[in-house]
Amino acid sequence: MARHVALITGASSGIGAEFARQLAARGLDLVLVARDEARLSALAAELREEHGVTAEVMPADLVDDTQRRVVEQRLRAGVDFLVNNAGFGNHGDFVDLDIEAEDAEVRLNVLAVVRLTHAALAPMIDRGKGAVVNVSSVAGLVPGLPNPTYGASKAFVTSFSESLHEQMRPHGVRVMALCPGYTHTEFHARAGIDTSSSPDLLWLDVEDVVRAALKDLAAGRAVSVPGAVYKAITVLTRLAPRSLARRTAGRLRRGAMKV
Numbered sequence: 394m395a396r397h398v399a400l401i402t403g404a405s406s407g408i409g410a411e412f413a414r415q416l417a418a419r420g421l422d423l424v425l426v427a428r429d430e431a432r433l434s435a436l437a438a439e440l441r442e443e444h445g446v447t448a449e450v451m452p453a454d455l456v457d458d459t460q461r462r463v464v465e466q467r468l469r470a471g472v473d474f475l476v477n478n479a480g481f482g483n484h485g486d487f488v489d490l491d492i493e494a495e496d497a498e499v500r501l502n503v504l505a506v507v508r509l510t511h512a513a514l515a516p517m518i519d520r521g522k523g524a525v526v527n528v529s530s531v532a533g534l535v536p537g538l539p540n541p542t543y544g545a546s547k548a549f550v551t552s553f554s555e556s557l558h559e560q561m562r563p564h565g566v567r568v569m570a571l572c573p574g575y576t577h578t579e580f581h582a583r584a585g586i587d588t589s590s591s592p593d594l595l596w597l598d599v600e601d602v603v604r605a606a607l608k609d610l611a612a613g614r615a616v617s618v619p620g621a622v623y624k625a626i627t628v629l630t631r632l633a634p635r636s637l638a639r640r641t642a643g644r645l646r647r648g649a650m651k652v
């Protein structure tokens with residue numbers, strides 16, 4: 394019987410590396426994508442050794458059109474599982490941010506997700522099965538949070554995934570948005586975000602985030618929000634008028650900045 398293959402973007406650290414570990418433990422062969430080839434190779438070697446899977450390393454900067462197209466080609470050849478996880482957030486007031494860095498954020502968080510999903514779906518539809526998990530964020534649920542571009546990019550990913558969830562259902566292909574809250578990874582250090590005053594209660598571990606995501610995917614959910622605290626925040630946000638949620642988030646933000 395042919396073995397199942399998962400392609401994971403942003404597999405060199407954090408949530409993506411944990412998807413690679415948990416999917417390898419379930420016997421899936423892997424294609425690991427990120428920019429840092431040395432880290433991908435080290436992870437691939439670890440997973441081959443521990444789980445006896447094959448692990449292909451595909452270094453690519455997904456902001457770059459030419460490099461991203463190579464990954465699109467690999468997806469068109471067919472995979473069973475795509476995790477669109479690579480992403481980052483610039484931190485600060487929008488007008489103060491470097492517009493080229495904002496451009497890169499949209500290209501990675503939005504454009505790459507759309508193009509890689511498109512490339513992966515046709516062969517999945519032909520086979521009548523497959524799964525796509527798009528890593529979004531609770532930051533996409535409410536406007537007014539620290540970085541407008543990041544929040545909007547994640548709102549896009551969640552809405553895109555929910556629509557595709559319905560479109561793909563008749564084809565036997567599952568599409569789900571994963572919306573984590575604060576998770577211990579390299580994300581905040583890369584963004585230069587000081588998390589020292591964020592309460593412990595809000596922090597999730599990658600193991601729990603990925604375990605919850607795979608459970609929710611198996612249950613056929615369109616959106617996965619790991620952790621009881623974030624589930625509660627999500628419900629409250631949906632119940633509150635959007636204007637109230639926006640103003641509250643804005644006040645919290647101004648309070649945090651002491652403006």
Ligand code: NAP
Pocket residue numbers: 402403404405406407408409426427428429430432453454455456478479480481482501528529530531572573574575576577578579580581583
């Ligand atoms: P992370 O540890 O910083 O991992 C980000 C991954 O994306 C790395 O593997 C990085 O690898 C890769 N990446 C970054 N830019 C790339 C590019 N141009 N091309 C290809 N790969 C690139 O952060 P993480 O928290 O695991 O982030 C994963 C996803 O979770 C992101 O989409 C993020 O928005 C989302 N998320 C995170 C949190 C959180 O609190 N951590 C919460 C909600 C959502 P290289 O540097 O090797 O390219």
